[in-house]
Amino acid sequence: MDVKIGVLALQGDVSEHIDAFEKALCLRRCGKASTVTEIRNPADLAGCAALAIPGGESTTISRLIDKNCLYGPICTFPGGIFATCAGMVLMANQVSDPRVHTLGLMDMTVDRNAFGRQRESFEAEIPVKGLEGGSFHAIFIRAPVVTAVGTGVNVLAALDEGIVAAEKGRYMALAFHPELGGDLRLHKRFLQNLGI
Ligand code: GLN
Numbered sequence: 325m326d327v328k329i330g331v332l333a334l335q336g337d338v339s340e341h342i343d344a345f346e347k348a349l350c351l352r353r354c355g356k357a358s359t360v361t362e363i364r365n366p367a368d369l370a371g372c373a374a375l376a377i378p379g380g381e382s383t384t385i386s387r388l389i390d391k392n393c394l395y396g397p398i399c400t401f402p403g404g405i406f407a408t409c410a411g412m413v414l415m416a417n418q419v420s421d422p423r424v425h426t427l428g429l430m431d432m433t434v435d436r437n438a439f440g441r442q443r444e445s446f447e448a449e450i451p452v453k454g455l456e457g458g459s460f461h462a463i464f465i466r467a468p469v470v471t472a473v474g475t476g477v478n479v480l481a482a483l484d485e486g487i488v489a490a491e492k493g494r495y496m497a498l499a500f501h502p503e504l505g506g507d508l509r510l511h512k513r514f515l516q517n518l519g520i
Contacts, residue, residue, distance in 0.1 A: 326357040327520055330372040332398075333362035334388035336380020336410060337503060344503040345376060348511035352520060366397040374404035374494075374518060377411030379465065379501055382436065383423045385410055390425055399427055404494040404518045406511070412497040413468050430492050431474030438469040438485055450500075452489055453480045455509055462488070462500035469499055494518060 327349065331341045342360045349358040363369055375398065377385070389395050398405075407415045413436055417428035420435045439446070444466050449459040460481070469486030473479060481489035488499035489510075494517065502510045 326359060327353065328359045328361060328372050329374045329376065330361050330363040330369055331376045332378060332385070332389075332394075332411075333364055334392065334394075335384045336378035337501070338362065338378055340501075340503040341376045341378045341408075344508060344511055348508045348515060349520075351508060352512055352515050363394075365392055366394055369397055369401060372401075372403055373520060374406060374514070375401055376503075377405060377407040377414055378503070379409030379411065382410035382413035382419075382468075383421065386414060386424045386426075389414075395425065395427070399429065404514060405429065405496070406514050407495070407497045408501055408503060409465065409467055409499060412470070412499055415495065415497045416470070418472075430477055430490065430495055430497060432470045432477050432487075432490060432497075433472040434468045435471050435486065436468050437466050438471075439464065439467055448483065450481045450483065450488065452510070453478075455480075455513065457509060460502070460509065461505050461507060462498075462502070463504050464488075464500045467499040470497075491517075 345360045415430045416434040418433040451459045478491045496514045
């Protein structure tokens with residue numbers, strides 16, 4: 325059966341997410357049919373097993389989600405959600421910036437741009453809970469951190485500043501950008517969690 329994955333294509337690093345998921349699906353499904361498609365409107369979500377919410381500017385993505393009538397359909401979307409950076413901000417139920425209309429899908433508090441000017445963008449080797457093959461080379465770009473988690477949120481990785489990777493059932497939220505580094509282990513783990 326064809327597996328379809330959507331990438332929210334309103335703003336941010338959409339094409340990098342598409343490439344990464346195409347490669348990860350190829351690795352997980354060895355030649356079986358799969359499609360990665362851009363999501364701009366509620367109808368585009370039909371038949372998708374998962375949705376990626378890319379990095380970008382969470383205030384802008386949030387505004388465009390509302391404008392394109394996607395807020396409700398994403399909140400009730402029954403598939404997996406893979407959210408990076410700005411995507412992580414959107415997944416939370418509490419965010420430091422009131423301009424972000426959070427989806428509230430994960431019980432966590434997020435601080436936007438948490439690394440300040442000195443460490444606005446950096447790379448780090450971080451251990452990720454349960455990830456085989458050693459630490460993950462993580463690329464942070466004006467990244468958020470999670471400062472508190474509630475029920476059902478499993479912390480996967482943290483730095484001194486706060487939590488940078490978390491999972492809740494079919495949702496994965498990452499403060500960094502695995503779609504940029506070429507290491508697809510987190511994509512593969514996300515797909516595996518969904519039985520793909
Ligand atoms: N700082 C951005 C925000 O809060 C996120 C940056 C990113 O996605 N690379 O929206």
